[in-house]
Amino acid sequence: MDPVMLARIQFALTTIYHFFFVPLTIGLAFIIALMQTLYVVKKNEIYKKMAKFWGHLFLINFAVGVVTGIIQEFQFGMNWSDYSRFVGDVFGAPLAIEALLAFFMESTFIGLWIFGWDRLPKKVHLASIWLVSIGTMLSGFWILTANSFMQVPVGYEIRNGRAEMVDFLALITNGQLWVEFPHVITGALCTGAFFVAGVSAYNLLKKKHIQFYKKSMNIALIIGLVGSLGTAFSGHAQAQYLVKTQPMKMAAAEGIWEDTPDPAPWSAFAWIDTKNQKNKFELNIPYALSYLSYSKFEGSLKGMKTLQAEYAKKYDRIVGEGTNYIPPVKTTYWSFRLMVGFGMAMILLSMIGLYLWKKGRLLQSSRFLKILVPAISFPFLANTFGWVMTEVGRQPWTVFGLMTTADAVSPNVSSGTILFSIMMYTLIFTILAGVMVYLMVREIKRGPVEHQDVNSAVSIDPFNKAGV
Amino acid sequence: MELSEIWFVLISVLFIGFFFLEGFDFGVGMSTRFLARDQKERTVMVNTIGPFWDANEVWLITGAGAIFAAFPNWYATMFSGYYLLMLVVLLGLIGRGVAFEFRRKVEDTRWTNTWDWMIFFGSLLPPFLLGVLFTSMLKGMPIGEDMNMEAGFSDVINIYSIWGGFTITLLCLLHGLTFLSLKTEGEIRQRSAALAKKLVLAVFGSLVVFVGLSSFVTDIFEMRPILELIIVVLIVLAIGLSYYFISNKREGMAFTMTGLGIMLTVSSIFVGLFPRVMVSSLNKAFDLTVYNASSGAYSLKIMTIVAATILPFVLGYTIYSYYVFRKRVSDKEHLTY
Numbered sequence: 005m006d007p008v009m010l011a012r013i014q015f016a017l018t019t020i021y022h023f024f025f026v027p028l029t030i031g032l033a034f035i036i037a038l039m040q041t042l043y044v045v046k047k048n049e050i051y052k053k054m055a056k057f058w059g060h061l062f063l064i065n066f067a068v069g070v071v072t073g074i075i076q077e078f079q080f081g082m083n084w085s086d087y088s089r090f091v092g093d094v095f096g097a098p099l100a101i102e103a104l105l106a107f108f109m110e111s112t113f114i115g116l117w118i119f120g121w122d123r124l125p126k127k128v129h130l131a132s133i134w135l136v137s138i139g140t141m142l143s144g145f146w147i148l149t150a151n152s153f154m155q156v157p158v159g160y161e162i163r164n165g166r167a168e169m170v171d172f173l174a175l176i177t178n179g180q181l182w183v184e185f186p187h188v189i190t191g192a193l194c195t196g197a198f199f200v201a202g203v204s205a206y207n208l209l210k211k212k213h214i215q216f217y218k219k220s221m222n223i224a225l226i227i228g229l230v231g232s233l234g235t236a237f238s239g240h241a242q243a244q245y246l247v248k249t250q251p252m253k254m255a256a257a258e259g260i261w262e263d264t265p266d267p268a269p270w271s272a273f274a275w276i277d278t279k280n281q282k283n284k285f286e287l288n289i290p291y292a293l294s295y296l297s298y299s300k301f302e303g304s305l306k307g308m309k310t311l312q313a314e315y316a317k318k319y320d321r322i323v324g325e326g327t328n329y330i331p332p333v334k335t336t337y338w339s340f341r342l343m344v345g346f347g348m349a350m351i352l353l354s355m356i357g358l359y360l361w362k363k364g365r366l367l368q369s370s371r372f373l374k375i376l377v378p379a380i381s382f383p384f385l386a387n388t389f390g391w392v393m394t395e396v397g398r399q400p401w402t403v404f405g406l407m408t409t410a411d412a413v414s415p416n417v418s419s420g421t422i423l424f425s426i427m428m429y430t431l432i433f434t435i436l437a438g439v440m441v442y443l444m445v446r447e448i449k450r451g452p453v454e455h456q457d458v459n460s461a462v463s464i465d466p467f468n469k470a471g472v
Numbered sequence: 473m474e475l476s477e478i479w480f481v482l483i484s485v486l487f488i489g490f491f492f493l494e495g496f497d498f499g500v501g502m503s504t505r506f507l508a509r510d511q512k513e514r515t516v517m518v519n520t521i522g523p524f525w526d527a528n529e530v531w532l533i534t535g536a537g538a539i540f541a542a543f544p545n546w547y548a549t550m551f552s553g554y555y556l557l558m559l560v561v562l563l564g565l566i567g568r569g570v571a572f573e574f575r576r577k578v579e580d581t582r583w584t585n586t587w588d589w590m591i592f593f594g595s596l597l598p599p600f601l602l603g604v605l606f607t608s609m610l611k612g613m614p615i616g617e618d619m620n621m622e623a624g625f626s627d628v629i630n631i632y633s634i635w636g637g638f639t640i641t642l643l644c645l646l647h648g649l650t651f652l653s654l655k656t657e658g659e660i661r662q663r664s665a666a667l668a669k670k671l672v673l674a675v676f677g678s679l680v681v682f683v684g685l686s687s688f689v690t691d692i693f694e695m696r697p698i699l700e701l702i703i704v705v706l707i708v709l710a711i712g713l714s715y716y717f718i719s720n721k722r723e724g725m726a727f728t729m730t731g732l733g734i735m736l737t738v739s740s741i742f743v744g745l746f747p748r749v750m751v752s753s754l755n756k757a758f759d760l761t762v763y764n765a766s767s768g769a770y771s772l773k774i775m776t777i778v779a780a781t782i783l784p785f786v787l788g789y790t791i792y793s794y795y796v797f798r799k800r801v802s803d804k805e806h807l808t809y
Contacts, residue, residue: 081551092544115523
């Protein structure tokens with residue numbers, strides 16, 4: 005197989021895997037910080053128990069998130085060295101700032117939080133988890149600054165055969181960033197919320213620690229609703245921005261080959277025939293695409309065929325004649341729909357949950373609770389499909405309008421080497437996933453009880469009070 | 473001084489800081505396998521670095537990020553050229569990172585033992601391989617006119633680079649042992665001091681051979697003879713003094729000296745490199761330097777402002793964290809990891 009394809013597979017594998025842990029980290033850190041704040045303010049021990057129990061699950065996830073993140077930073081150089089040479093001037097800066105500003109903060113204060121329960125004053129300890137939470141979000145901000153540049157390059161000039169930064173402010177005020185960042189953060193809040201809700205539902209069904217899980221569920225449902233609605237609104241803003249900046253991605257995500265009529269209908273289902281560039285069957289909702297794209301019930305969108313001609317005129321001189329600017333249509337189309345579908349389901353579930361909770365019928369609604377358990381997967385799926393749509397939909401570009409993916413790969417790394425590393429990552433990811441799920445399930449089954457510490461139990465010194 | 477030169481210094485500082493800090497937690501991780509008599513002692517040892525190791529590792533992440541931002545060509549050439557070495561470093565760091573968190577999540581001796589082996593190899597391989605990387609870089613790698621490096625096995629792995637890796641690893645181990653004697657009580661404290669004392673001699677010998685090999689294999693003593701000689705003398709002094717302080721049970725000073733030893737050794741590499749960032753073994757003209765590998769002036773200026781603003785805070789809360797966890801660790805208390 006050719007190195008470009010293998011490097012892309014590796015990027016997809018490592019990034020998707022890493023991004024299972026990232027949103028859960030961002031979401032849970034925030035929820036735990038909230039719980040601990042309730043503990044410090046209300047002085048109710050149950051909130052401390054909550055921060056500790058969810059904290060245990062959080063840390064298992066955090067560990068895997070951190071180590072799989074290091075791969076990302078190394079990977080640009082290892083597999084995409086020509087990309088790194090071309091955009092390092094612009095792209096490297098947010099990465100370095102992420103490390104300086106966010107990683108140091110996250111890692112130092114997580115250490116203070118884990119080891120500081122008995123050693124730090126309550127308020128300082130609370131501040132630690134908030135700083136971890138802020139750190140995770142800052143980390144998101146800077147990596148998305150870098151990603152936004154790949155979607156909508158700004159603040160650069162082409163000099164000496166590469167993109168050089170000329171306006172830092174433009175990078176961090178990139179319109180793309182400000183639709184993408186809220187979308188990712190609210191998506192992460194959903195991930196944390198549905199995790200807490202699902203685990204709580206599982207235990208409520210088993211009638212274990214009812215007070216504890218009821219309170220957890222309550223917090224989760226509120227954040228779930230805020231998060232899922234936030235994702236929808238920011239997603240809408242992003243779609244409108246997409247029409248302006250990357251019309252081809254939008255056309256592919258909608259499966260429109262020809263220019264749409266005005267007003268444009270939204271396709272709920274289409275049987276896409278990529279080869280003949282048409283859809284064999286369509287199920288359309290009138291007006292909806294116009295609304296999605298322009299927030300009003302009029303306006304048409306350009307189809308992929310028109311855009312191909314327009315892109316060819318504009319970009320062929322950069323990347324060569326006869327380039328196909330149409331991304332994999334089916335992948336983009338369906339991942340978009342799956343993302344939206346799971347997102348809608350989350351809004352619905354949070355609303356139903358809050359309604360039942362208000363009516364005091366949540367504990368009796370075992371059917372609803374039973375749905376919440378598999379719904380843990382919804383935000384993970386929505387996050388993943390969202391990124392697949394964003395990144396696959398940008399193809400053939402790695403930096404839109406500037407550099408194609410095929411030109412970005414390391415010229416000095418062979419297919420065999422990349423394949424070997426893919427196999428190693430796959431092996432280690434599989435083991436890690438297995439261990440992590442095993443440990444999570446164990447912790448969940450054990451529930452919010454104080455951990456029996458085997459070693460310290462053995463070493464109790466009868467003459468030393470500190471030992472007890 | 474040009475901004476690109478300042479960034480070379482800053483990146484050197486990040487790597488010197490990385491080896492000073494992560495150096496001792498690598499060393500502690502390595503010594504768990506032969507200094508601890510049982511799992512209980514290993515648990516104590518692992519907990520001495522518990523609150524710190526993650527933040528220490530960020531020095532490496534930041535160093536790599538800074539290379540990417542300030543010297544994209546250096547980053548691209550090094551990471552793609554040392555592909556397999558980087559892969560193994562990554563696998564080591566991954567195994568080690570999760571092992572700290574997972575090791576006592578299940579009350580089972582075999583479970584803990586398995587993760588402790590991960591901590592051992594994850595603490596041994598990265599410093600060794602990073603040592604191999606930096607020393608082979610100093611010797612020169614087959615970098616062509618297009619700045620791409622096509623390294624064969626013997627370019628990366630040869631007597632000189634192995635010796636470099638070995639020396640760095642020994643330094644980390646010694647540094648870890650002085651850290652342990654500073655942070656533990658009773659038997660472990662005594663045993664780590666005793667082992668450190670013996671190890672000083674081995675480190676000494678290893679450094680002497682390394683300096684000798686360097687004078688043959690690399691050009692660092694021709695590039696900066698006086699500066700490098702001063703550094704070598706200082707390394708000898710630091711390591712010698714560490715022996716003195718270990719013997720006199722002045723653990724804080726001993727730890728400072730082994731730390732100085734590591735920092736000076738790493739700085740000798742960067743001093744020898746400058747102004748090059750990657751030496752080409754094919755042709756001097758193909759060397760990557762701070763001038764031809766760097767980002768534009770604007771980018772460097774922004775990064776300088778950002779770094780100057782954030783770094784004081786980072787140093788501040790890092791010191792705070794070490795202050796909070798300044799006490800010795802023993803199994804009489806609740807141990808988290």
